Amino acid sequence: QKEVEQNSGPLSVPEGAIASLNCTYSDRGSQSFFWYRQYSGKSPELIMFIYSNGDKEDGRFTAQLNKASQYVSLLIRDSQPSDSATYLCAVKRSAGGTSYGKLTFGQGTILTVHP
Amino acid sequence: KAGVTQTPRYLIKTRGQQVTLSCSPISGHRSVSWYQQTPGQGLQFLFEYFSETQRNKGNFPGRFSGRQFSNSRSEMNVSTLELGDSALYLCASSLFGQGTNSPLHFGNGTRLTVT
Numbered sequence: 001q002k003e004v005e006q007n008s009g010p011l012s013v014p015e016g017a018i019a020s021l022n023c024t025y026s027d028r029g030s031q032s033f034f035w036y037r038q039y040s041g042k043s044p045e046l047i048m049f050i051y052s053n054g055d056k057e058d059g060r061f062t063a064q065l066n067k068a069s070q071y072v073s074l075l076i077r078d079s080q081p082s083d084s085a086t087y088l089c090a091v092k093r094s095a096g097g098t099s100y101g102k103l104t105f106g107q108g109t110i111l112t113v114h115p
Numbered sequence: 116k117a118g119v120t121q122t123p124r125y126l127i128k129t130r131g132q133q134v135t136l137s138c139s140p141i142s143g144h145r146s147v148s149w150y151q152q153t154p155g156q157g158l159q160f161l162f163e164y165f166s167e168t169q170r171n172k173g174n175f176p177g178r179f180s181g182r183q184f185s186n187s188r189s190e191m192n193v194s195t196l197e198l199g200d201s202a203l204y205l206c207a208s209s210l211f212g213q214g215t216n217s218p219l220h221f222g223n224g225t226r227l228t229v230t
Contacts, residue, residue, distance in 0.1 A: 035220060043205055043221040046155050046156070088158065092220075103148070103219055105158040 001026050005087050006106035015061050019076040023089030023098070023106055026070070030090040032066055033072045037107070041083045047087075079113040086110050117142065117220035119208050126212030127228045133194040136225045139176060140187050146170075146188040147168055148219060152203040161204075165211075193227075201229045 006023045012018045021035075025109040032051055036044035050056045050072065062093055072091075073094040090104040120139040128134050140147050149161040160173035164183035181191040187208075193200055203226050208217035 036221075042225050046218050046220065050148045057186055090158075102135065102160050102163070102173070105150075 002106075003027060003104045004089055004106040004110045006087075006089050008107070008109065010110035010112060012046075012112045012114060013079050014107075015079060015081060015112055016115055017079050017113075019079045019111055019113070020108050021070045021074040021087050021089070021111065023074075023091075024070055024071070025089075025091045025104075027091070027104075028067075029093045029113065030070075030091045033060075033063070034086040034090040034092070034103070035063060035074045035082075036090060036105075037085045038088060043054065044088055058093075079111075081113050081115055084112050119206055119220055121206050121222035121225050123202075123225060124223065125226045127230065128196050128200060129230055130196055131134070132196050134196060134227060136191045136193075136204055136206075136227075138189045138191070138206030138208075138222060140189070140206075141220055144196075144208035144210050144220075145187055145212060146205045146209045146217070147183055147187065149189070149191050150205045150207065151175075152205055153201075154226070158205070180210070184227065196229045198229050201227060203227075 004025050034049045035047045038044045048063045050065045056063045060077045064073045088107040088108045091104050093105045122137045146165045148163040151159045163171045167183045178194045181183045183189045203224045205224045209217035209219050211217040
């Protein structure tokens with residue numbers, strides 16, 4: 001089982017729709033959760049981070065975390081063609097253990113927003 | 116504030132050679148992490164340096180090494196290059212070490228091609 005798994009995609013949504021990106025993780029000791037966006041040929045760019053169960057909203061983006069289910073998601077409202085990119089879920093463990101502090105990434109989900 | 120700067124942007128090397136990549140973190144950031152990104156494996160953690168000390172290391176062979184200087188700048192070295200080392204190498208800095216919740220901020224990467 002991979003440490004961080006994302007829905008493989010690609011995900012295609014029409015402009016103006018809600019895009020839903022999902023991520024599950026295997027390490028129950030994980031404490032911090034991040035979403036990065038990576039445009040083709042560019043480096044990952046931080047969109048949001050979430051540490052507590054529940055929802056966190058930032059503009060058109062909402063991150064949702066459920067530690068009991070080991071699940072984190074990213075919702076993009078009013079999707080725009082400029083949102084077309086690969087979205088990377090990343091998870092970090094708390095102190096302790098061999099994976100202390102290491103940020104582990106999922107494989108990414110390719111999102112395409114078509115006009 | 117300037118972002119993370121990586122040099123060079125592109126490198127072409129021959130099998131058996133060695134290569135050194137450089138990274139300057141965001142001013143004030145003390146932690147530098149290195150990742151390898153390939154289409155098949157995604158983003159794989161190489162190592163993290165904080166205050167000139169290696170704090171964490173991924174599952175890469177000893178041919179991959181790094182160091183950090185007193186000004187937080189970091190270098191990564193790969194010796195005896197193999198074809199499989201062809202990848203995008205990303206450097207990321209954070210204000211505090213990866214053992215905290217500090218988000219990582221990525222540079223533009225160095226694209227290494229081994230022929």
